[in-house]
Amino acid sequence: MDWNLLGLSFVTVFLAELGDKSQFAAIALSGSSKFPKAVFLGSVAALVLASLLGVIVGEGTAQVLPPQLAKMIAAISFAVMAAKLLFFGEAEVLDADGLELGISASEVLSDISETVESHD
DSSP states (O other): OOHHHHHHHHHHHHHHHTTOHHHHHHHHHHHTOSOHHHHHHHHHHHHHHHHHHHHHHHHHHHHHSOHHHHHHHHHHHHHHHHHHHHHHOSOEEEOTTSOEEEEEHHHHHHHHHHHHHHHO
């Protein structure tokens, strides 16, 4: 086990997720729910699955592309997303095929909050 890589992965993902929309969704759900443990377990399961998919895609990409090119593509992708958020406002929510659904992330969070409140 590479403990340095494990620590780096933990710190990187932890810092990246702070203030992320998934954290806001967890806050909205747990704040208006009678079962915050269920929200925690659901959030953990979602993050684990998303991370697993990222690792699988990353491993497959590393076998096809040179590491330097993969890092360059990732850096450019982050820069494009940052520029889109900076200049065009809030990011749009995408479906599983990467198509815009015509709603924003804040609308999704609002819908989640309303749904939880209606079930309480």
